[in-house]
Amino acid sequence: MEFVQPLLEWYDRNKRELPWRGEKDPYRIWVSEIMLQQTRVEAVKDYYGRWMSRFPSLPDLAAAPEEEVLRYWQGLGYYSRARNLWQGVREVAASYGGKVPDSEAAVRALPGIGEYTAGAILSIAYDRPVPAVDGNVVRVYSRLFCLAGESETALKRKIAALVAGHLPQERPGDYNQALMDLGATLCIPGKPRCDECPVRDFCRSFARGTQQEFPPKKKKSTVKTVELVAAVIERHGAFLLQRRPAQGLLAGMWEFPTVEIETGGDAAAVESAVGTRTGQQVRLGPKLMDLVHIFSHRRWEIAVHHSTMTVPGDLPPEPETRWVNRKEFPQLVFAGPHRKIAKTVAAQELPDGAVRGKL
Ligand code: SF4
Missing domain, CATH: 3.90.79.10 (Nucleoside Triphosphate Pyrophosphohydrolase)
Incomplete structure (x- = not known):
């Protein structure tokens, strides 16, 4: 696809500086991705730093008591994420000799790892061509192709299939991260910054002036x-x-x-x-x-x-x-x-x- 190269070049020049950026250790990528679920990047940075000082490697976390793990998570919320991470890491230590498996089926079978997290770990750590579709990627692709879906899940599935077809064999992790960064910095919710966008010439919603109609609004949940x-x-x-x-x-x-x-x-x-x-x-x-x-x-x-x-x-x-x-x-x-x-x-x-x- 023609926009892949301009996007990667933009990423090389503009990628966000994040403590886990450039990381190839699947354990560290795993931790960052779980922390980032439902939590802002800025809030995660400090937690990630403290976590890595105390649990720098997978065996360190696997050997730690649950109570201590939860204490290092305290304040991030959604504690089932920490519990699942800890249990998953223990499973990797017990069943895979401490090395995070590199097959999609094995990674998906670990507690707390869904389609997105598996894609992020496999593409970034192991250069596997697996899509990692988070909210940012949904926004970018739904605008690029003017895509809607019968449901959020259907839209995500459609986008995952498209991304899978566009992932460059040599840099799948960078492509996934480039999409995330584009969604986080330029193709933002509300009014996107299309003037600076590296894929503007390929964007259907930009051409039609319908960027704000995509992705379709979610129905409000009742609290x-x-x-x-x-x-x-x-x-x-x-x-x-x-x-x-x-x-x-x-x-x-x-x-x-x-x-x-x-x-x-x-x-x-x-x-x-x-x-x-x-x-x-x-x-x-x-x-x-x-x-x-x-x-x-x-x-x-x-x-x-x-x-x-x-x-x-x-x-x-x-x-x-x-x-x-x-x-x-x-x-x-x-x-x-x-x-x-x-x-x-x-x-x-x-x-x-x-x-x-x-x-
Ligand atoms: S041109 Fe605008 S709407 Fe299209 S992908 Fe770029 S930032 Fe998003």
């Missing part, structure tokens, strides 16, 4: 709001914390006892629900803060209350519940907004001169 109360219960400088279930949202992370409430639910109902959850009789005290946390399909609105234990009881076997001294907070992985509560609580209560742990 459900859930109202919650989190109880900060302290006893002799330790706080009652619970672990979330091993499956589902923020799986396995620690939180202050939290209950869902009906709109307008009264304090007595909340106290009873917290009591059932923790095995203690509890009285809600003054509000410490309000927090909002937004997931892709859910919005948590959390009222955080200081609470007192009126009658101590046995800790329940499920969910896992512990009294935790604030000095131990840095060792725990807190669920999303609970990290902020822990930070506030730790900062408020530390005696003068005490060293504050970094959460």
Whole structure:
């Protein structure tokens, strides 16, 4: 295809400087691609640097305990990505002698690796001609060829087939990255910067002036709001914390006892629900803060209350519940907004001169 060469030449002159750019180690490419899912490039840079200082090679990550892996991920969100990465790396260590396999079928079989990530790893690390179609590439190709699809998946599939036919045998990884960079810097959402575009002469939507019609708009997803109360219960400088279930949202992370409430639910109902959850009789005290946390399909609105234990009881076997001294907070992985509560609580209560742990 005629635009392949101009695009590669533009990439050679203009590629973004990224910490993982030029990397041929499949493990490092794997980590960067997983971190970049649903996270901005700027935010990932620091995390990637810290991660590589602690887990510079695949065996380092495979040998690390899960809790530590999650701690290095803390703040990036979508923790199932970190868990899958860690499990995948352990699988590579156990079944492939620590070398990431170079076949599409084997890479796709690893946890957390979808079509895009497999394409990125195989094309960049191993120069395999496999497309890596992310949102940027969808935007570029759908504008280049004025493409729509019956669904997002159908459009992506159509584009993957086209990209596969255009990938140059000698530089497939660079071609995939050139498309990503073009989508991230010039063929941007909203108003693209067509004047500077290296493939403008080949772009159908530019010729027709219809760039902003592509890709077709996504239907808005409905976000459900859930109202919650989190109880900060302290006893002799330790706080009652619970672990979330091993499956589902923020799986396995620690939180202050939290209950869902009906709109307008009264304090007595909340106290009873917290009591059932923790095995203690509890009285809600003054509000410490309000927090909002937004997931892709859910919005948590959390009222955080200081609470007192009126009658101590046995800790329940499920969910896992512990009294935790604030000095131990840095060792725990807190669920999303609970990290902020822990930070506030730790900062408020530390005696003068005490060293504050970094959460
Ligand atoms: S000409 Fe404009 S719309 Fe077409 S690929 Fe380039 S930046 Fe995108």
